[in-house]
Amino acid sequence: MSRTFDVGIESLAHQPVEAQHHDAPSPAAEPIRSASPPVVNGKSFYIETFGCQMNVHDSEKVAGVLLARGYRAAANPAQADLMLYNTCSIREKAAQKVFSRLGEWRGETQKIIGVLGCVAQQEGEEIFERAPWVSLVCGSASYRKLPDLVAELESGGRRVMALDLDTDETFETEITRRDNPIRAYITIIEGCDYACAYCVVPHTRGPERSRASDSVIAEARRLAEAGYTEIQLLGQTVNSYRDPSPRSLNFVELLQAVAAVPGIRRVRFTTSHPNDFHREIVDAIDATPAVCDHVHLPVQSGSTRILRAMRRTYTRDEYLEKISWIRGAKRAISITSDVIVGFPGETDEDFADTVSLLDAVGYDGVFSFIYSPRPNTSAASMPGAIPEGEKSRRLAFLQERQRQIQIARNAALVGGEFEVLVDARHAARGQWAGRTTSNRMVNFVSPRENLLGEYLQVRVTRAGPNSLVGEHVD
Numbered sequence: 199m200s201r202t203f204d205v206g207i208e209s210l211a212h213q214p215v216e217a218q219h220h221d222a223p224s225p226a227a228e229p230i231r232s233a234s235p236p237v238v239n240g241k242s243f244y245i246e247t248f249g250c251q252m253n254v255h256d257s258e259k260v261a262g263v264l265l266a267r268g269y270r271a272a273a274n275p276a277q278a279d280l281m282l283y284n285t286c287s288i289r290e291k292a293a294q295k296v297f298s299r300l301g302e303w304r305g306e307t308q309k310i311i312g313v314l315g316c317v318a319q320q321e322g323e324e325i326f327e328r329a330p331w332v333s334l335v336c337g338s339a340s341y342r343k344l345p346d347l348v349a350e351l352e353s354g355g356r357r358v359m360a361l362d363l364d365t366d367e368t369f370e371t372e373i374t375r376r377d378n379p380i381r382a383y384i385t386i387i388e389g390c391d392y393a394c395a396y397c398v399v400p401h402t403r404g405p406e407r408s409r410a411s412d413s414v415i416a417e418a419r420r421l422a423e424a425g426y427t428e429i430q431l432l433g434q435t436v437n438s439y440r441d442p443s444p445r446s447l448n449f450v451e452l453l454q455a456v457a458a459v460p461g462i463r464r465v466r467f468t469t470s471h472p473n474d475f476h477r478e479i480v481d482a483i484d485a486t487p488a489v490c491d492h493v494h495l496p497v498q499s500g501s502t503r504i505l506r507a508m509r510r511t512y513t514r515d516e517y518l519e520k521i522s523w524i525r526g527a528k529r530a531i532s533i534t535s536d537v538i539v540g541f542p543g544e545t546d547e548d549f550a551d552t553v554s555l556l557d558a559v560g561y562d563g564v565f566s567f568i569y570s571p572r573p574n575t576s577a578a579s580m581p582g583a584i585p586e587g588e589k590s591r592r593l594a595f596l597q598e599r600q601r602q603i604q605i606a607r608n609a610a611l612v613g614g615e616f617e618v619l620v621d622a623r624h625a626a627r628g629q630w631a632g633r634t635t636s637n638r639m640v641n642f643v644s645p646r647e648n649l650l651g652e653y654l655q656v657r658v659t660r661a662g663p664n665s666l667v668g669e670h671v672d
């Protein structure tokens with residue numbers, strides 16, 4: 199899980215930027231629900247998504263909104279009347295990639311080309327300047343308005359833009375087109391009230407807004423009825439959740455309520471902020487079998503001095519105390535994290551503190567990133583920039599150290615048997631792939647067919663740094 203990116207924030211916003219294509223619905227996708235059948239308007243859309251699970255799930259919701267208004271999903275961009283890019287601006291490279299994609303439509307007049315998400319929020323009208331053939335720009339707090347924006351364009355409007363962040367509303371919809379037939383996402387909190395010095399999220403997604411617990415639980419019930427057994431609760435700071443409804447559930451109570459929904463066998467959550475990570479979360483994992491034994495707790499740096507400069511609101515020792523709660527649990531909970539190297543002013547000693555923290559925690563995976571300045575962040579104007587070559591050297595050193603840690607931790611699992619939820623088939627290798635409750639990927643062989651979505655026992659026969667190999671056991 200040790201990977202290289204050019205800037206990091208917490209994992210929701212920096213999973214690999216592999217474009218996700220929202221085209222024809224998966225055969226096992228959740229059916230679209232609508233009180234009355236949508237009026238077919240003959241128009242089609244195609245969404246390409248860059249970034250984290252939150253963006254992927256936003257695209258599912260955007261697809262739902264459009265389908266409910268009579269649009270249909272196009273099989274590819276060429277066939278679409280409406281081509282949308284749901285973007286991520288957390289990393290410079292991701293934003294560049296979006297503009298490079300837009301460049302492929304230069305001079306296009308037949309389609310509506312639109313930009314959604316963080317880049318839309320960040321760049322606003324600038325997008326029209328850089329790519330005049332784009333006619334729609336819509337930030338993540340305004341997706342509900344999309345059909346109206348498109349209608350405005352169709353009735354003669356030249357350009358439309360919606361970047362409103364002054365909303366208490368969370369973007370929730372009854373109608374979500376789910377592309378992942380195995381794992382369903384539910385957003386429980388949007389935006390962020392922290393102000394980490396390197397991060398654009400407070401600027402692009404606005405202040406924290408939690409979703410009412412009844413609405414979350416109702417969605418979990420619908421997902422269970424549709425056949426989903428694994429749910430992932432999403433938020434930039436998922437454990438800061440505060441129920442705005444009179445029930446006033448806290449994060450742990452909501453987690454347990456979702457885990458109690460009949461048919462739900464696994465509940466995950468991401469991303470946790472260390473400041474809001476309390477011992478009760480560990481107790482809930484211990485007490486609730488359906489809550490998965492995995493915690494992603496981004497540390498970003500092992501140096502208290504750099505954590506202060508990053509405005510992370512905790513010290514190294516406070517972070518390590520939380521790790522000790524997790525290690526003290528009855529269940530063996532896996533721990534993963536995010537690390538930024540080369541933050542302005544990071545000395546050799548600060549970097550050594552980060553490396554020693556990896557050893558102290560023994561992470562099961564780390565997403566590691568080279569810092570790069572982003573617009574509208576306070577770190578962008580900080581003195582003490584680290585030369586690019588030195589940042590790359592530190593990153594390579596850190597990743598190798600973490601690789602060795604993962605080799606040792608995974609090797610200890612050889613011979614063990616684990617339950618996996620099967621989520622992929624590698625036909626060329628004759629293998630299936632699934633995840634354990636601790637979120638480890640296991641590639642395995644089985645004499646059986648049609649295993650997608652099944653829970654199976656797998657014996658681990660080999661281990662690498664990033665995954666396990668095993669065999670299906672009855």
Ligand code: SF4
Nearest residue numbers: 390392394397399434
């Ligand atoms: S806590 Fe908020 S500001 Fe800090 S990295 Fe996470 S999303 Fe960004």
